[in-house]
Amino acid sequence: MDVERLVARHYAQGGLEAAILAGLAAAGKDPARLGMDDLAPVDEFHIGGRRATEELAARLPLAPGMKLLDIGSGLGGAARFLAARHGCDVTGIDLTAEYVAVANMLAARVGLAGRVRYLEGSAMALPFADASFDGATMLHVGMNIADKGALFRGVRRVLKPGGFFAIYDVMAEDGGGDLAYPVPWATTAATSFVERAASYRAWLAESGFVVTHERNRRDLAMEFFARLRAAGANGPPPLGLHLVMGEATRAKVANMIGNVERGLVAPVEIVARAE
Ligand SMILES: C[S@@+](CC[C@H](N)C(=O)[O-])C[C@H]1O[C@@H](n2cnc3c(N)ncnc32)[C@H](O)[C@@H]1O
Secondary structure (H helix, E strand, C coil): CCHHHHHHHHHCCCCHHHHHHHHHHHCCCCCCCCCHHHHHHHHCCCCCHHHHHHHHHCCCCCCCCCEEEEECCCCCHHHHHHHHHHCCEEEEEECCHHHHHHHHHHHHHCCCCCCEEEEECCCCCCCCCCCCEEEEEEECCHHHCCCHHHHHHHHHHHEEEEEEEEEEEEEECCCCCCCCCCECCECCHHHCCCCEHHHHHHHHHHCCEEEEEEEECHHHHHHHHHHHHHHCCCCCCCCCCHHHHHHHHHHHHHHHHHHHHCCCEEEEEEEEEEC
16 A cells, blocks of 8 residues: 555544534533634644744735735644634645644634635645745655655745745654554554654755744643543543544553654744745
8 A cells, every 4th residue: 555545544533523513512612612722632733732833923924915825734723823813815735634634624614615625635745836826834744755755856846936935844853763553643654754853844845945934842841741641541532633643542642652752753933935
């Protein structure tokens, strides 16, 4: 089976829509009167959750009406945040059909369907005309993509000159070694392609970008893991990423924390400008 099919199989859970609606109800939310913030415990599938999205967005030259592309949009939390808080018009694209369906359902429920839409497709074959977007975001997706040079060339093609590309990925630390699996993004090493920030910078430069910002978010990760541990001390909360990660949640989270604590990987922000 090719990598993209394995990646989509890793993420698809089956029954995710029903599980999220039940989790919202159990958390005391009325599914008929949801706000974007109610979804944050489950729809921000990356280290640091909503806070990481907010802090990345604070580094971007965002303006109302901007057309943005969110690559590997997952359940769509980051795209909805950019639409609701910054007034942007956001298109998400993702390999995992179930995530795309749930992302569109959640956008409709919070009244954002006019400003956000999610399509099923590959980041390696973006179905958009040249220079379609003012900016692109990609949160915790590059770890699933082997050929990041080709990925970045494709992103550059669909951006207008001067547009931004904001990446927030788990990257290899200097002196890193073999990771423990499963992790939230991969069941085995067959679909995990973790690279150093220096390699990202080199591929970005070769693809027509100038890097304008880079920040290692290891400290945010350690705080996030401490909060996860505290929140899960008496079992999982009604609404959380365990609904998205499924049965192997405990092993995936334990390995991710261990891999960061051992200094093998850390989440890193990189922002670049299309030349
Ligand atoms: C860890 S999740 C992050 C989702 C979302 N960006 C977020 O932060 O909440 C990784 C997502 O990337 C998607 N993905 C992985 N490889 C992809 C590819 N080649 N093209 C499109 N989406 C991809 C997966 O389907 C999954 O939804």
